[in-house]
Amino acid sequence: MAVDQTQTRIEALKGENQHLKAEVQRLKEENRRWARLAGTDGLTGLPNKISFMRVLVPQALQKAAEAGESIGFILMSADNLGVINETHGRAAGDQIIRGVSTLLESILDASDKLGHLDGTHFAVVLSPADLDQVRGRANMLRARIRAHEFPCGDGTAQVMVSAGIVALKLENDLDEKSVGETIFQSLNEALYQAKASGGNQVWVVENDPLPHSE
Numbered sequence: 001m002a003v004d005q006t007q008t009r010i011e012a013l014k015g016e017n018q019h020l021k022a023e024v025q026r027l028k029e030e031n032r033r034w035a036r037l038a039g040t041d042g043l044t045g046l047p048n049k050i051s052f053m054r055v056l057v058p059q060a061l062q063k064a065a066e067a068g069e070s071i072g073f074i075l076m077s078a079d080n081l082g083v084i085n086e087t088h089g090r091a092a093g094d095q096i097i098r099g100v101s102t103l104l105e106s107i108l109d110a111s112d113k114l115g116h117l118d119g120t121h122f123a124v125v126l127s128p129a130d131l132d133q134v135r136g137r138a139n140m141l142r143a144r145i146r147a148h149e150f151p152c153g154d155g156t157a158q159v160m161v162s163a164g165i166v167a168l169k170l171e172n173d174l175d176e177k178s179v180g181e182t183i184f185q186s187l188n189e190a191l192y193q194a195k196a197s198g199g200n201q202v203w204v205v206e207n208d209p210l211p212h213s214e
Helices: 002-038 049-067 081-088 090-107 131-147 176-196
Strands: 070-078 113-118 121-126 150-152 155-157 161-169 202-204
Touching (some): 049 070, 049 113, 049 121, 070 131, 070 176, 090 121, 090 131, 090 150, 161 176
Parallel strands (some): 161 202
Antiparallel strands (some): 070 161, 113 121, 150 155
């Protein structure tokens, strides 16, 4: 009889444990949903891809066009996070992403716009900034990240990043939303080239990504 009661209690505890796990997962998903609705990334607290691309970038483009100023963009991504995830686990990879976010926030100026788009992709808007200034800033960020010891599990890890960059001057009559999407398509291509060439590099968008009136 006592054995049956013990077994019944064990089964009940298993059921309660599964219920708790399901509830924890539900709350995590709810938090992620609210983070998306609020326009911030749940992992880093930075503007997420939706708010960055649909709000911050168009606003920055409009402001630069009205002022007649050059505006710069950096799209960067870690080269070796896959290896870190494989070696230390996904939780350690998330810890690295949070660390990169914190470091970037501490380095960038208050006027710079920083977003966490997805995975290891971070984007920065610099305005006003010409190409030399954007290149210099991107290389500085790359070097600072490379030199930093990020907490990783029970130890630390170093992170290498690549970046695609562009600087341009805008016409007043452009559609800021579609222009922003076009710019980041070009930045993605430059970032891919940087990674394909060995990583730990900064690549410039070679062709003007913007449509112009004839």
